[in-house]
Amino acid sequence: MEEDDDEASKDNDEVVGLAMTDRAEEDAHNVAARLLPQQAQWIEEQEHLKRSLVQRDHFLWKYVPGNDIISTVSGDKHVEDNSLHYVGGVDLSFCKEDPSLACGALIVLEMPRLKVVYKDFDIVHLDLPYIPGFLAFRESPVLLELLRKMRMHKPALFPQLLMVDGNGILHPRGFGLASHLGVLADIPTIGIGKNLHHVDGLNDIVVKVLASKYLKKAGDAIDLIGKSGKVLGAALKSKDDCKKPVFVSIGHRISLDSAIDIVRACCMYRLPEPVRQADIESKEYLRKML
DNA sequence: GCGACAG
Protein backbone atom coordinates (compact mmCIF):
# COMPACT_ATOMS: atom_id res chain seq x y z
CA MET A 1 0.00 0.00 0.00
CA GLU A 2 2.81 2.36 0.86
CA GLU A 3 4.48 1.57 -2.41
CA ASP A 4 1.38 2.43 -4.36
CA ASP A 5 1.27 5.84 -2.73
CA ASP A 6 4.91 6.45 -3.48
CA GLU A 7 4.56 5.43 -7.11
CA ALA A 8 1.48 7.58 -7.51
CA SER A 9 3.10 10.70 -6.11
CA LYS A 10 6.25 10.11 -8.17
CA ASP A 11 4.20 9.86 -11.35
CA ASN A 12 2.42 13.07 -10.45
CA ASP A 13 5.70 14.87 -10.02
CA GLU A 14 6.89 13.79 -13.42
CA VAL A 15 3.67 14.75 -15.15
CA VAL A 16 3.25 18.11 -13.47
CA GLY A 17 6.45 20.06 -14.05
CA LEU A 18 5.87 22.61 -11.34
CA ALA A 19 5.37 19.96 -8.69
CA MET A 20 8.95 18.86 -9.29
CA THR A 21 10.28 22.35 -8.70
CA ASP A 22 8.20 22.82 -5.58
CA ARG A 23 9.37 19.47 -4.26
CA ALA A 24 13.01 20.33 -4.89
CA GLU A 25 12.74 23.69 -3.15
CA GLU A 26 10.86 22.19 -0.24
CA ASP A 27 13.50 19.48 0.13
CA ALA A 28 16.32 22.02 0.06
CA HIS A 29 14.53 24.08 2.67
CA ASN A 30 13.94 21.06 4.90
CA VAL A 31 17.52 19.89 4.60
CA ALA A 32 18.77 23.35 5.53
CA ALA A 33 16.44 23.34 8.53
CA ARG A 34 17.55 19.86 9.56
CA LEU A 35 21.14 21.10 9.42
CA LEU A 36 20.51 23.93 11.89
CA PRO A 37 22.27 22.13 14.79
CA GLN A 38 25.11 21.32 12.40
CA GLN A 39 25.43 25.02 11.61
CA ALA A 40 26.32 25.84 15.20
CA GLN A 41 29.23 23.44 14.90
CA TRP A 42 30.23 24.86 11.52
CA ILE A 43 30.30 28.35 13.03
CA GLU A 44 32.66 27.09 15.71
CA GLU A 45 34.91 25.62 13.05
CA GLN A 46 34.92 28.87 11.09
CA GLU A 47 35.78 30.86 14.21
CA HIS A 48 38.54 28.40 15.00
CA LEU A 49 40.14 28.39 11.54
CA LYS A 50 39.81 32.16 11.42
CA ARG A 51 42.47 32.41 14.14
CA SER A 52 45.00 31.28 11.52
CA LEU A 53 43.87 33.83 8.96
CA VAL A 54 46.54 36.22 7.66
CA GLN A 55 45.28 39.43 6.07
CA ARG A 56 48.52 40.83 4.73
CA ASP A 57 51.00 39.89 2.01
CA HIS A 58 52.71 36.73 3.10
CA PHE A 59 54.61 35.12 0.22
CA LEU A 60 58.10 35.07 -1.19
CA TRP A 61 57.31 36.19 -4.71
CA LYS A 62 56.58 39.73 -5.73
CA TYR A 63 54.12 41.22 -8.14
CA VAL A 64 54.94 44.47 -9.90
CA PRO A 65 51.84 46.09 -11.42
CA GLY A 66 52.35 47.05 -15.04
CA ASN A 67 55.52 45.05 -15.36
CA ASP A 68 54.84 42.70 -18.23
CA ILE A 69 58.48 42.08 -18.96
CA ILE A 70 59.32 38.44 -18.79
CA SER A 71 62.42 37.35 -16.99
CA THR A 72 65.65 38.52 -18.43
CA VAL A 73 68.23 35.84 -18.60
CA SER A 74 68.14 34.17 -21.97
CA GLY A 75 68.41 30.46 -22.38
CA ASP A 76 69.00 29.65 -18.75
CA LYS A 77 66.01 27.86 -17.33
CA HIS A 78 67.71 27.26 -14.04
CA VAL A 79 67.56 30.89 -13.01
CA GLU A 80 65.34 31.29 -9.97
CA ASP A 81 63.40 34.51 -9.82
CA ASN A 82 60.87 35.61 -7.27
CA SER A 83 58.08 36.89 -9.47
CA LEU A 84 54.53 35.66 -9.83
CA HIS A 85 54.40 32.92 -12.47
CA TYR A 86 51.50 30.63 -11.64
CA VAL A 87 48.01 31.69 -10.64
CA GLY A 88 45.34 29.09 -9.97
CA GLY A 89 41.56 29.22 -10.23
CA VAL A 90 38.91 26.91 -8.80
CA ASP A 91 35.20 26.51 -9.45
CA LEU A 92 32.39 23.98 -9.34
CA SER A 93 29.68 23.39 -11.92
CA PHE A 94 26.50 21.47 -11.30
CA CYS A 95 24.33 19.07 -13.22
CA LYS A 96 20.87 20.44 -13.94
CA GLU A 97 19.22 17.02 -13.84
CA ASP A 98 20.91 16.00 -10.60
CA PRO A 99 22.00 19.07 -8.61
CA SER A 100 23.95 16.88 -6.20
CA LEU A 101 26.26 15.91 -9.06
CA ALA A 102 29.09 18.39 -9.58
CA CYS A 103 32.40 18.90 -11.33
CA GLY A 104 35.23 20.59 -9.47
CA ALA A 105 38.02 22.20 -11.47
CA LEU A 106 41.53 23.40 -10.70
CA ILE A 107 43.13 25.48 -13.45
CA VAL A 108 46.57 27.06 -13.41
CA LEU A 109 47.59 29.93 -15.67
CA GLU A 110 51.05 31.21 -16.40
CA MET A 111 51.63 34.91 -15.84
CA PRO A 112 51.69 37.31 -17.47
CA ARG A 113 50.58 35.42 -20.60
CA LEU A 114 47.40 34.18 -18.93
CA LYS A 115 47.84 30.84 -20.68
CA VAL A 116 46.48 27.63 -19.19
CA VAL A 117 49.33 25.31 -18.19
CA TYR A 118 47.45 22.85 -16.00
CA LYS A 119 43.89 21.62 -15.52
CA ASP A 120 42.33 18.87 -13.49
CA PHE A 121 38.78 17.86 -12.68
CA ASP A 122 36.81 15.67 -10.36
CA ILE A 123 33.21 14.53 -10.59
CA VAL A 124 31.69 14.32 -7.14
CA HIS A 125 28.42 13.73 -5.36
CA LEU A 126 27.63 16.49 -2.87
CA ASP A 127 25.55 15.60 0.15
CA LEU A 128 25.16 19.07 1.58
CA PRO A 129 22.92 21.73 0.05
CA TYR A 130 24.03 25.29 -0.54
CA ILE A 131 23.47 27.34 2.59
CA PRO A 132 24.46 31.04 2.51
CA GLY A 133 27.38 31.56 4.86
CA PHE A 134 28.43 27.90 4.75
CA LEU A 135 29.52 27.44 1.15
CA ALA A 136 32.91 26.10 2.22
CA PHE A 137 31.45 23.02 3.88
CA ARG A 138 29.81 22.09 0.59
CA GLU A 139 32.58 22.93 -1.86
CA SER A 140 35.95 22.84 -0.11
CA PRO A 141 36.43 19.04 0.15
CA VAL A 142 36.64 18.48 -3.59
CA LEU A 143 38.81 21.56 -4.15
CA LEU A 144 41.24 20.60 -1.39
CA GLU A 145 41.57 17.16 -2.92
CA LEU A 146 42.40 18.66 -6.33
CA LEU A 147 45.06 20.84 -4.69
CA ARG A 148 46.50 17.89 -2.75
CA LYS A 149 46.70 15.78 -5.90
CA MET A 150 48.51 18.54 -7.80
CA ARG A 151 50.98 19.12 -4.99
CA MET A 152 51.84 15.45 -5.21
CA HIS A 153 51.99 15.00 -8.99
CA LYS A 154 52.80 18.41 -10.50
CA PRO A 155 54.57 20.47 -7.80
CA ALA A 156 56.51 22.50 -10.37
CA LEU A 157 53.33 24.19 -11.58
CA PHE A 158 51.61 24.46 -8.21
CA PRO A 159 49.96 27.92 -8.02
CA GLN A 160 51.65 30.63 -5.97
CA LEU A 161 48.21 32.19 -5.58
CA LEU A 162 44.69 30.84 -5.88
CA MET A 163 41.60 32.73 -7.03
CA VAL A 164 38.37 31.28 -5.69
CA ASP A 165 34.82 31.60 -6.95
CA GLY A 166 33.39 32.83 -3.70
CA ASN A 167 34.22 35.39 -1.06
CA GLY A 168 37.03 35.57 1.46
CA ILE A 169 36.47 37.83 4.47
CA LEU A 170 33.45 39.41 2.77
CA HIS A 171 31.31 37.01 4.77
CA PRO A 172 28.93 37.04 7.77
CA ARG A 173 31.70 35.83 10.07
CA GLY A 174 34.63 37.08 8.00
CA PHE A 175 35.57 33.62 6.80
CA GLY A 176 34.17 32.61 3.43
CA LEU A 177 35.21 29.83 1.06
CA ALA A 178 38.36 31.60 -0.19
CA SER A 179 39.65 32.07 3.36
CA HIS A 180 38.62 28.55 4.31
CA LEU A 181 40.58 27.05 1.41
CA GLY A 182 43.53 29.35 1.99
CA VAL A 183 43.95 28.41 5.64
CA LEU A 184 43.43 24.67 5.13
CA ALA A 185 45.79 24.49 2.13
CA ASP A 186 48.09 27.17 3.59
CA ILE A 187 48.31 29.16 0.36
CA PRO A 188 47.58 32.79 -0.61
CA THR A 189 43.98 33.08 -1.87
CA ILE A 190 41.73 35.81 -3.26
CA GLY A 191 37.94 35.71 -3.05
CA ILE A 192 36.05 36.56 -6.25
CA GLY A 193 32.32 37.15 -5.93
CA LYS A 194 30.04 37.57 -8.94
CA ASN A 195 27.28 38.80 -6.67
CA LEU A 196 27.42 40.79 -3.46
CA HIS A 197 26.94 38.83 -0.29
CA HIS A 198 24.71 41.05 1.84
CA VAL A 199 26.80 41.44 4.95
CA ASP A 200 27.31 44.06 7.66
CA GLY A 201 24.81 46.47 6.12
CA LEU A 202 26.16 46.18 2.59
CA ASN A 203 23.50 45.75 -0.07
CA ASP A 204 22.95 46.11 -3.79
CA ILE A 205 21.46 49.60 -3.48
CA VAL A 206 24.49 51.01 -1.67
CA VAL A 207 26.89 49.37 -4.10
CA LYS A 208 24.92 50.51 -7.13
CA VAL A 209 25.03 54.13 -6.00
CA LEU A 210 28.75 53.99 -5.21
CA ALA A 211 29.51 52.16 -8.44
CA SER A 212 27.71 54.66 -10.67
CA LYS A 213 29.58 57.46 -8.93
CA TYR A 214 33.11 56.06 -8.75
CA LEU A 215 33.51 53.13 -11.15
CA LYS A 216 34.03 54.88 -14.47
CA LYS A 217 36.58 52.77 -16.32
CA ALA A 218 38.20 49.35 -16.19
CA GLY A 219 40.46 49.07 -13.16
CA ASP A 220 38.50 51.47 -10.97
CA ALA A 221 37.74 50.05 -7.54
CA ILE A 222 36.01 51.14 -4.37
CA ASP A 223 36.34 49.79 -0.86
CA LEU A 224 33.32 48.02 0.54
CA ILE A 225 32.98 49.25 4.11
CA GLY A 226 30.40 47.69 6.39
CA LYS A 227 28.46 49.60 9.01
CA SER A 228 31.04 48.28 11.47
CA GLY A 229 33.60 50.44 9.69
CA LYS A 230 35.71 47.51 8.55
CA VAL A 231 36.88 47.23 4.94
CA LEU A 232 35.42 43.89 3.87
CA GLY A 233 36.49 43.94 0.24
CA ALA A 234 36.26 45.96 -2.94
CA ALA A 235 34.00 46.36 -5.94
CA LEU A 236 36.17 46.34 -9.06
CA LYS A 237 35.12 47.41 -12.55
CA SER A 238 36.92 44.72 -14.50
CA LYS A 239 35.94 45.87 -18.02
CA ASP A 240 35.01 49.25 -19.48
CA ASP A 241 31.72 48.03 -20.88
CA CYS A 242 30.78 45.96 -17.88
CA LYS A 243 28.04 47.44 -15.75
CA LYS A 244 28.32 45.01 -12.85
CA PRO A 245 31.55 45.01 -10.83
CA VAL A 246 33.29 41.95 -9.49
CA PHE A 247 33.63 41.64 -5.72
CA VAL A 248 37.19 41.12 -4.53
CA SER A 249 38.11 40.20 -0.98
CA ILE A 250 41.08 38.94 1.00
CA GLY A 251 41.15 35.19 1.14
CA HIS A 252 44.37 34.41 2.99
CA ARG A 253 47.98 35.62 3.14
CA ILE A 254 47.42 38.67 0.92
CA SER A 255 46.41 42.31 1.37
CA LEU A 256 43.38 43.77 -0.35
CA ASP A 257 45.50 46.19 -2.38
CA SER A 258 47.71 43.40 -3.71
CA ALA A 259 44.66 41.26 -4.41
CA ILE A 260 43.06 44.02 -6.45
CA ASP A 261 46.25 44.66 -8.43
CA ILE A 262 46.61 41.01 -9.37
CA VAL A 263 42.94 40.60 -10.26
CA ARG A 264 43.27 43.65 -12.53
CA ALA A 265 46.18 41.97 -14.30
CA CYS A 266 44.08 38.85 -14.92
CA CYS A 267 40.98 40.46 -16.40
CA MET A 268 40.34 39.95 -20.11
CA TYR A 269 36.61 39.80 -19.49
CA ARG A 270 34.44 40.49 -16.46
CA LEU A 271 35.79 37.58 -14.45
CA PRO A 272 39.55 37.21 -13.95
CA GLU A 273 40.92 34.47 -16.23
CA PRO A 274 41.73 31.85 -13.57
CA VAL A 275 38.14 31.83 -12.32
CA ARG A 276 36.64 32.23 -15.80
CA GLN A 277 38.65 29.31 -17.16
CA ALA A 278 37.73 27.13 -14.19
CA ASP A 279 34.09 28.04 -14.77
CA ILE A 280 34.18 27.26 -18.50
CA GLU A 281 36.27 24.11 -18.26
CA SER A 282 34.29 22.58 -15.39
CA LYS A 283 31.06 23.07 -17.32
CA GLU A 284 32.55 21.48 -20.43
CA TYR A 285 34.02 18.54 -18.53
CA LEU A 286 30.67 17.89 -16.89
CA ARG A 287 28.87 18.13 -20.23
CA LYS A 288 31.22 15.60 -21.85
CA MET A 289 30.73 13.25 -18.93
CA LEU A 290 27.00 12.98 -19.71
C1' DG B 1 5.94 37.22 11.04
C1' DC B 2 8.29 37.48 6.47
C1' DG B 3 11.99 38.13 3.54
C1' DA B 4 16.93 38.50 2.48
C1' DC B 5 21.18 35.49 1.67
C1' DA B 6 28.42 33.98 -1.99
C1' DG B 7 27.53 29.35 -5.10
Place this chain on the structure above:
DNA sequence: ATCTTGTCGC
Protein backbone atom coordinates in the same frame (compact mmCIF):
# COMPACT_ATOMS: atom_id res chain seq x y z
C1' DA C 1 24.32 27.16 -9.11
C1' DT C 2 20.88 26.47 -13.49
C1' DC C 3 16.97 27.73 -16.86
C1' DT C 4 16.81 30.85 -21.45
C1' DT C 5 16.22 34.87 -26.52
C1' DG C 6 17.17 38.29 -28.08
C1' DT C 7 19.91 42.14 -28.48
C1' DC C 8 23.27 46.05 -28.23
C1' DG C 9 27.88 47.16 -29.82
C1' DC C 10 32.61 46.75 -32.01
